Amino acid sequence: MKRCHSWAIALSLVVIAVGLAGCDGNTTTNVGKLEFTNPLHIPPLLEPTVDSGGEKRFTLTMQPGTTEFFEGKRTSTWGINGSYLGPTIRASRGDRVAFDVVNRLPERSTLHWHGMLLPAKMDGGPHQMIEAGATWKPHWTIEQPAATTWYHPHLHGKTALHVYRGLAGLFLIEDEDSKKLPSQYGVDDIPIVVQDKRFKGDGSFHESMDLTPFGMLGDQILINGTYDPYLKITASQIRFRLLNGSNARAFRIGFSDDRSFALVGNDAGLLPEPVSLNRLLLSPGERAEIVVEFQPGEETILHSFAGEDGIENGEFDLVKIVADRELSASEPLPSRLSAEPPIEAPDDATVRKFVLTTESAINGKPMDMNRIDEVVPAGAKEIWEISNRGWDHNFHIHDAVFAVLDKNGEAPPIYERGRKDTVFLPSGTTVRLAVEFGSFPDPETPYMYHCHLLYHEDSGMMGQFVVVEPGTESQVSRRLSGSDMEHEH
Numbered sequence: 001m002k003r004c005h006s007w008a009i010a011l012s013l014v015v016i017a018v019g020l021a022g023c024d025g026n027t028t029t030n031v032g033k034l035e036f037t038n039p040l041h042i043p044p045l046l047e048p049t050v051d052s053g054g055e056k057r058f059t060l061t062m063q064p065g066t067t068e069f070f071e072g073k074r075t076s077t078w079g080i081n082g083s084y085l086g087p088t089i090r091a092s093r094g095d096r097v098a099f100d101v102v103n104r105l106p107e108r109s110t111l112h113w114h115g116m117l118l119p120a121k122m123d124g125g126p127h128q129m130i131e132a133g134a135t136w137k138p139h140w141t142i143e144q145p146a147a148t149t150w151y152h153p154h155l156h157g158k159t160a161l162h163v164y165r166g167l168a169g170l171f172l173i174e175d176e177d178s179k180k181l182p183s184q185y186g187v188d189d190i191p192i193v194v195q196d197k198r199f200k201g202d203g204s205f206h207e208s209m210d211l212t213p214f215g216m217l218g219d220q221i222l223i224n225g226t227y228d229p230y231l232k233i234t235a236s237q238i239r240f241r242l243l244n245g246s247n248a249r250a251f252r253i254g255f256s257d258d259r260s261f262a263l264v265g266n267d268a269g270l271l272p273e274p275v276s277l278n279r280l281l282l283s284p285g286e287r288a289e290i291v292v293e294f295q296p297g298e299e300t301i302l303h304s305f306a307g308e309d310g311i312e313n314g315e316f317d318l319v320k321i322v323a324d325r326e327l328s329a330s331e332p333l334p335s336r337l338s339a340e341p342p343i344e345a346p347d348d349a350t351v352r353k354f355v356l357t358t359e360s361a362i363n364g365k366p367m368d369m370n371r372i373d374e375v376v377p378a379g380a381k382e383i384w385e386i387s388n389r390g391w392d393h394n395f396h397i398h399d400a401v402f403a404v405l406d407k408n409g410e411a412p413p414i415y416e417r418g419r420k421d422t423v424f425l426p427s428g429t430t431v432r433l434a435v436e437f438g439s440f441p442d443p444e445t446p447y448m449y450h451c452h453l454l455y456h457e458d459s460g461m462m463g464q465f466v467v468v469e470p471g472t473e474s475q476v477s478r479r480l481s482g483s484d485m486e487h488e489h
Contacts, residue, residue: 215455
């Protein structure tokens with residue numbers, strides 16, 4: 001690897017090199033190998049039922065199925081309301097939402113709302129297991145700005161496999177600010193869920209989650225579950241909602257003709273104003289919203305450019321975009337996107353420090369379902385400092401939104417300066433975050449923080465915190481009450 005900052009990391013590189021040999025070297029690419037023959041699948045919008053009080057209720061059914069990614073070959077997959085991936089949920093700030101999450105899988109799972117601020121009992125983490133044949137009924141009021149969030153399983157020990165098989169979908173939160181952007185779903189507001197896979201000759205998934213020290217790094221790309229896709233567009237401006245839904249691979253997103261685009265939002269909301277870029281990097285779980293200008297009749301390819309070794313390794317064509325010869329004119333982007341105040345920690349903010357290494361642990365402690373690692377007062381604004389002394393990781397915090405203050409003492413890349421909930425930590429990186437927590441106290445039910453490389457998460461690189469009434473932190477037990485919780489490996 002190119003990021004080598006200590007003898008410990010240097011030593012670990014030997015292990016990484018062995019793990020990656022013949023599996024994911026610098027030649028991993030599909031460039032020039034695609035024909036762009038399949039129309040891009042757009043996940044359908046899931047329509048809710050609305051009761052007399054205005055509550056929106058959605059039904060999500062996790063189920064096994066088969067999917068034809070390659071002509072004539074059927075792949076055993078899992079999906080939500082279908083055979084692979086799930087529908088797009090769309091709701092607005094202030095909405096009361098409720099879900100019937102039905103588990104028709106042959107084993108238990110969970111469904112976590114990644115990026116959502118909500119009570120811990122509704123979070124869908126490893127403490128909210130849904131047994132096979134059971135239905136889970138979470139509900140909450142959306143109390144956060146517009147954002148592109150997503151949902152996926154979060155059972156301890158098997159998250160990587162469940163997500164890899166296809167259990168994931170987008171959850172779009174709208175508000176008055178977001179409606180000023182292209183918002184006609186499937187026309188000028190397009191979801192792009194990027195996932196890498198490995199297939200066997202018969203079309204079945206290669207399901208070894210420990211192929212590399214990072215977990216599964218695939219050599220084929222699916223976009224919204226479509227292999228070799230193209231997208232025809234009919235508007236002069238397109239808003240792409242990008243999600244890296246992969247297990248471990250990072251993507252350096254741009255276009256084959258190197259055109260610039262406007263970054264308008266990332267993980268947890270819109271930026272204050274559009275920012276012009278021609279590249280942005282998304283590690284697993286991260287999202288970005290971009291708006292791209294097109295001319296009639298032109299073609300380009302959404303592309304992932306090779307970055308550093310590790311999880312940025314590899315270069316891929318993602319989806320070919322073909323503009324119609326007549327495009328409907330779009331409104332100019334507003335100069336001001338969002339008036340949400342910046343996330344800032346006070347001078348006397350609590351500082352918490354976390355160290356990631358090559359071990360499956362945080363601060364030397366592997367995940368324990370019964371241990372509370374941190375106690376946070378509701379609505380707190382803190383500084384979290386995460387140091388990566390191992391191979392590439394990233395870091396996600398539940399029920400929180402943060403601003404990246406600095407990386408290795410320097411300002412973060414411009415695409416990481418908005419509202420976020422997941423941050424990439426290349427090997428040797430220390431990042432400081434100004435973190436703002438939700439306001440739902442519950443001393444008995446924890447939220448998670450963890451590496452979102454799913455193999456690392458499953459292996460133990462995860463901790464737990466509870467949010468409590470301010471002033472009661474010292475009264476909270478660091479062990480969960482009741483019998484020991486089980487988890488799967």
